[in-house]
Amino acid sequence: MRPGPTRARPLAALTSMATAMVTAAALLAACTGDPEPRAGSAAPTAGAGAPGATATPSPTPPVEGAPADLTALVERLYAGKDLGRAANAETTRALATGSTRSGGGSAGGGVPADARAAVGSWFGTPIAVVTAGEDVTLAVGKRWQVVGGWWPSLGVDAPVVGGGPRWVLAVGSDARRGQDLARSRADTLQVVGLDGKGGGGVMGIARDLWVTLSTGGKGKINSAMALGGPQAQLRTVRAATGLPIEGYAVIGFEGFTTLIDDQGGIPIVVPETVDASHARIVIEKGPQVLSGKEALAYARERKTLPDGDFGRSRHQGQLLLAAAVKAKLAGPIAVPGALTSFSEVGRSDLTAEEMLTFAAGLYRVNPTQVGRGVAAGPFGWAGSQSIVVLGDQARRLFASFEDGNLS
Structure with missing residues (x-):
């Protein structure tokens, strides 16, 4: 008998989880x-507390x-x-x-x-x-x-924190075990933006969007990484969106689950129950704390969604925002630990200064001023390939994101 689907755990108190993260980060920092001893520090002298003695400053x-x-x-x-x-x-x-x-x-x-x-x-x-x-x-x-x-x-x-507007491309690689993380198709494409004024946005890009590739010719936007690596993917997204995206951060399936589990899961409010048929996991509607496996299933499911790949991209944006909210609750002190964990499983062309200031900038964002969107379009055909046509809806979304804010 095949095992039945597992169900996501109910949400523990969000505040307790955030407190636990802060405590863990503080312990790691202390270790x-x-x-x-610092040069010039005053040391207590013998007899400082004796009557008549001059007190030595601490x-x-x-x-x-x-x-x-x-x-x-x-x-x-x-x-x-x-x-x-x-x-x-x-x-x-x-x-x-x-x-x-x-x-x-x-x-x-x-x-x-x-x-x-x-x-x-x-x-x-x-x-x-x-x-x-x-x-x-x-x-x-x-x-x-x-x-x-x-x-x-x-x-x-x-x-x-680097001013604004600023954008970073988050890429989920389709690489399987043993495959090159940076030379596989992009399973996920999300552009995260900050306007430098307390707002921002998360924009998903349909992976079948038909665009001009930086490697030459036309193709599905997510094929650029398989053809030319993450830099080719970044150049392709820059050209398609018109946004001067700073750099990329790429992670694979295994790295994603490891990173989520290392951070204690992602608290999220799931809008509708999702039957992630490909992973045999049911994620119930309502507040949840998703494990790495559950979060990956939520991010990848599309066949059971009414809007297919567009809904899938929307789920990915929801996860990014949920992770940002959790990070905000944990406080900036948790950033070095999270970035260290990512650098052990992912890849990026962002410098330490760029990534650290961008991550810190998320703590200055008002959640009510962060919008979401998916660059979608009508379905079409390129030869025998089913594609998403780059049309007015996507172009309007790109234009509205030029200030780093989608709210």
């Missing part, structure tokens, strides 16, 4: 190494979870010192225009006592997020450089 607390060189950089930041090459141009300009330096961020006041760091890696490049109250500092590199963040305590409320 990166004990901070070394040393500035270290940045929990940060290596010594990162701690030293954060000290310079909060002391109001010129960071020089240890900050990118955008960060330098923002810090220079800070209206006040009060409270924990006052010049010479030291690092706030609640400062803590999470350290990870993006394809071999160290990355870090340091939080202190409402402040967030983003750093990358073997010689740490501040590449963004936001610092209300330093009078810098506006986020430094």
Whole structure:
């Protein structure tokens, strides 16, 4: 007898899951190494508490979870010192225009006592997020450089996260076990955008959309990666949409399930029950926490959907938004761990600075200002191939996304 379909688990409390993620991220950050004593820190002297003795000021607390060189950089930041090459141009300009330096961020006041760091890696490049109250500092590199963040305590409320509009292409590879992740067809194509003003969008692209390929000739848009790799896929999507997409992030089936399970699943509200017939999984309508296997089934099912591949692309957009909401609840401190996990199973041409600032930018987005759409079109034929014709609906969607916002 064949096993019956499995059913997705009911949703545990979303807040509890987010709290668990934050706790896990903090523990991982704390395990990166004990901070070394910093140069210039005052040490308590014997007899400081004796009557008549001069009290010795307590040393500035270290940045929990940060290596010594990162701690030293954060000290310079909060002391109001010129960071020089240890900050990118955008960060330098923002810090220079800070209206006040009060409270924990006052010049010479030291690092706030609640400062803590999470350290990870993006394809071999160290990355870090340091939080202190409402402040967030983003750093990358073997010689740490501040590449963004936001610092209300330093009078810098506006986020430094690469500006906007910005777009990244998320690609799900159709590669099976043993196949090249980057030279298979794209099973999923989603463009994630940020407008730099608190809004954004997620735009799915029908994989059978018939377009001019960057590798030459015409074909289904998802064939570009199999013919020329992720860069060819990126160039093809750029040309078809007219959007100056920064780069790509590619992941395969196994990597996708591993990444979702490593992050504790995806909390999502499923609009309608989905019978993922290809995977023999039924995902019930309502709030769920999808495992990696369940999320993959939800992202790939199309045969039982009334609008087929268009509905499939819509599901993929829902998963991306659900993941973004979960990440927002976990807080920026969870970013290095998530990016480290991705870089172990996926591929990307985005630099550490580009990816870190883009991911951090998601935390500045108002969920009510994030729209969704699917670049669809009428069905047609190219020879013996069933295709989706690139028509007015898709072109209007591309045009509406030019500001990085689909809301």
